[in-house]
Amino acid sequence: MTPETIPPYLASTLWLQGRVGHKQLKTRDFTRTLIESNSSEGIVLTVPIVGGSSAVKRLMPEDLEVSAHGCWTRIHLGAIEAAYGREPYFQHLFPQIAEVVECCPQQLARLNVLLYEKMMEFLDYSATIGDVRKLRESNPERCADITRRLEAKINTAHSYIESLMRFGRDAIFLL
Numbered sequence: 001m002t003p004e005t006i007p008p009y010l011a012s013t014l015w016l017q018g019r020v021g022h023k024q025l026k027t028r029d030f031t032r033t034l035i036e037s038n039s040s041e042g043i044v045l046t047v048p049i050v051g052g053s054s055a056v057k058r059l060m061p062e063d064l065e066v067s068a069h070g071c072w073t074r075i076h077l078g079a080i081e082a083a084y085g086r087e088p089y090f091q092h093l094f095p096q097i098a099e100v101v102e103c104c105p106q107q108l109a110r111l112n113v114l115l116y117e118k119m120m121e122f123l124d125y126s127a128t129i130g131d132v133r134k135l136r137e138s139n140p141e142r143c144a145d146i147t148r149r150l151e152a153k154i155n156t157a158h159s160y161i162e163s164l165m166r167f168g169r170d171a172i173f174l175l
Contacts, residue, residue: 030061087165
């Protein structure tokens with residue numbers, strides 16, 4: 001696995017839109033995500049890494065191992081539930097996300113890839129992106145309007161799960 005194929009932890013909408021590239025990310029960015037909270041900035045969730053911040057500073061993202069230290073999985077899932085538990089698609093996506101986090105693989109890269117795959121499966125990305133692209137080509141103004149309206153209801157710096165839990169499969173228009 002190369003750094004270019006590893007998504008950040010619960011990748012943001014900005015990252016998935018390609019507005020934040022791998023070269024712009026520091027290794028620590030692969031261990032973090034931002035979700036909605038009571039504060040206007042949101043709350044950062046950080047996956048603990050074996051060796052702590054010194055490992056994050058000296059190793060590449062593909063070499064990082066997730067630490068079992070603390071009860072981070074419970075904290076992350078609780079924060080996600082608190083932030084998005086009332087969203088219309090929460091009950092459909094959360095169990096898939098929770099399963100990956102609770103059975104966390106040892107490698108951070110694997111955790112991030114599995115979470116990314118769950119988000120894309122929820123979207124049915126491979127089956128629908130072709131139709132969305134055709135629609136964008138045939139009616140770019142309409143698609144741009146849909147994207148603008150969806151973006152007005154989310155924080156694109158937050159994890160893409162915000163979009164998925166709020167809009168369901170319509171969140172594909174943000175990509």
